[in-house]
Amino acid sequence: MRVTSNLQVRDQLNALQTTARALAAAQLRLTTGKKLQTGSDDPVGARDVMVADGRLRAITQYRRGLESARARIAVQDNVLDQVSKLLTRAQELAVATATDTVDAAQRQTVAAEADELLNQLTALANTKVENDYLFGGHRVSEAPFTLTGSGATVDYTTTGATGDRPVEIDAGRVFVPTDDGATLFLDTGVMDAMRDLVQELHRPATSGHATLRAAGRALTSAFDRVQERIGSLGARSGTLDLVAANLDAFEGSLTAQRSAILDVDVEQAAVDLVSRQNAYQSALLASSKVLGLNLSDYLR
DSSP, X not given: OOOOOHHHHHHHHHHHXXXXXHHHHHHHHHHHOBSOSSGGGOHHHHHHHHHHHHXXXXXXXXXXHHHHHHHHHHHHHHHHHHHHHHHHHHXXXXXXXXXXXXXXXXXXXXXXXXXXXXXXXXXXXXXXXXXXXXXXXXXXXXXXXXXXXXXXXXXXXXXXOOOOOOEEEETTEEEOOSOOHIIIIITTOHHHHHHHHHHHHTSOOOGGGHHHHHHHHHHHHHHHHHHHHHHHHHHHHHHHHHHHHHHHHHHHHHHHHHHHHHBOOHHHHHHHHHHHHHHHHHHHHHHHHHHTOOHHHHHO
């Protein structure tokens, strides 16, 4: 008849179960590559991982803002480059026509080209990005500029084209990547200067071409102000690069912190697994000896 102690049996079974759980946990860590399987494994670590995950998600959102800002800057830069070329050509027309050697027919030919320059300028001012008018200010669904009349009576109307459109690029930091239409086309005098040139070319030449020369000077002034806006755009692009670099560094730090808490050292996990396997086998052997005791063992 086999006789065992209930206390010994219970202790051995508890020890065996504890060792088995430790082995299973070691196997799971090596299989998944994660230290934490549930929050109870390390409550403080689990909390820190959740905080890091939240910040990493925020960085992803900030990057979307950066990409949007960069895209809008690239479009404005292209628009301003084309505006600069239009103004340069308009200046050339003003200079070439402000002479008595140009007859009425030639003046009308030049005026027709100036008409087209004004049309192109207005189209640039009404540039759309993803169905929104880039320079519309707060009224992104309406064309900010519309031409009216023609020839000597040509003019334009505007919605006002005012209002910033900021994007969030970092925690608590908003950024205005592009200018509104009022800043680019009204405050610089671009629209007025081009309109005045067209009107003047459609009128008879004046003595000394004073008004045409004045239109040329206005075009030069507008050109200079556009160059200032281009310079400002370059500074804003540099700001975005700096913010992006900071986000990259912060993301790297968060990722490293998260990995230190969550990810296992594979080599160490393998060693731990072997150790747990040996402990489990030793526990099995010890349990078999205790549970295998019989009456003669007690009488010796």
